[in-house]
Amino acid sequence: MKIVLDSSILLSIFSRDTLYESSKSLLIKYHNQQFIINSFIFLEVRMFFSSDDELLRKLQKLDVEYEKNYIPNSSFIIPKWRTYLKNKQYFCPVCGRETTPICSHCNSDLRFRQRILSDFFIADFAFQNGGQLLTHDRGFFRNYFSEITILE
Amino acid sequence: MMNKIIAFRLNPKRAALLKKAQKKFKGKNISQIIEKALENLLLSDEEFEKRIEEVAGSITLPKGHDALKEIRQIRGRE
Numbered sequence: 001m002k003i004v005l006d007s008s009i010l011l012s013i014f015s016r017d018t019l020y021e022s023s024k025s026l027l028i029k030y031h032n033q034q035f036i037i038n039s040f041i042f043l044e045v046r047m048f049f050s051s052d053d054e055l056l057r058k059l060q061k062l063d064v065e066y067e068k069n070y071i072p073n074s075s076f077i078i079p080k081w082r083t084y085l086k087n088k089q090y091f092c093p094v095c096g097r098e099t100t101p102i103c104s105h106c107n108s109d110l111r112f113r114q115r116i117l118s119d120f121f122i123a124d125f126a127f128q129n130g131g132q133l134l135t136h137d138r139g140f141f142r143n144y145f146s147e148i149t150i151l152e
Numbered sequence: 153m154m155n156k157i158i159a160f161r162l163n164p165k166r167a168a169l170l171k172k173a174q175k176k177f178k179g180k181n182i183s184q185i186i187e188k189a190l191e192n193l194l195l196s197d198e199e200f201e202k203r204i205e206e207v208a209g210s211i212t213l214p215k216g217h218d219a220l221k222e223i224r225q226i227r228g229r230e
Contacts, residue, residue, distance in 0.1 A: 007226075012219035016209040019218050024204050031200045032193070044226055048211040058207045063192060065176065117227050136220045140229075 002034045003151065004126040005064060006135035007044040010037070014048065014058065019136055026134050027062065030151060035063060035134075038070040038125045040118040067125075076124045080144050081116055123148055160186075 012023040027035075037045075042055070049055040059066060092099045100109050119137075123145040126133040131148050135141055138150045160182075162170070170182065177192070179185035213222050 008219045008223045011222060013204060013208055014211045015213045017213060017218040027204060028197050028201055061203045061207050119227060
């Protein structure tokens with residue numbers, strides 16, 4: 001069985017942050033299964049390393065497989081992205097009313113994001129590989145990707 | 153212990169698995185690849201924890217950030 005490791009787990013391990021003990025316990029609990037990541041996760045974590053090789057060596061130590069040939073499945077991603085956009089609401093912290101972010105230069109409506117969040121590609125990658133994900137961002141993934149099992 | 157040679161019959165499924173293991177474990181020969189694969193499979197919790205400790209603390213996040221906050225910011229959700 002394969003398990004996708006979200007960047008939040010890897011960054012927590014590599015930085016030994018306040019979530020480190022929890023990340024370590026999760027990795028130990030599931031280490032007999034195959035951990036995998038795709039290029040989105042690799043790049044997010046790679047930002048903190050000086051070279052690909054340095055990160056690859058550390059991933060190898062943790063037995064994490066880097067799947068470079070991931071192809072996004074649009075029929076999984078797009079309906080969920082639409083739901084996300086529909087649910088995305090902004091509220092004024094003063095009056096509490098729903099509002100719309102406006103560009104300070106041209107006054108355009110900024111309600112819709114220009115780019116799809118990498119979370120959607122990561123969830124799709126997990127779905128394509130058996131549907132198991134290790135992440136610290138459990139609420140977000142549970143809300144939008146009911147097909148994925150968030151391991152605890 | 154004396155070295156012994158064992159026979160391993162290759163069928164298509166085993167050949168494919170061996171090829172995958174060769175790619176993953178990068179051994180010099182088949183014996184080494186099988187050794188690494190078995191070691192990996194049977195790695196104890198303590199040994200794996202040691203590996204985690206070896207890579208822990210190799211990067212620094214911006215002050216006041218944990219991994220979750222950092223990732224949410226990278227992804228533009230915060």
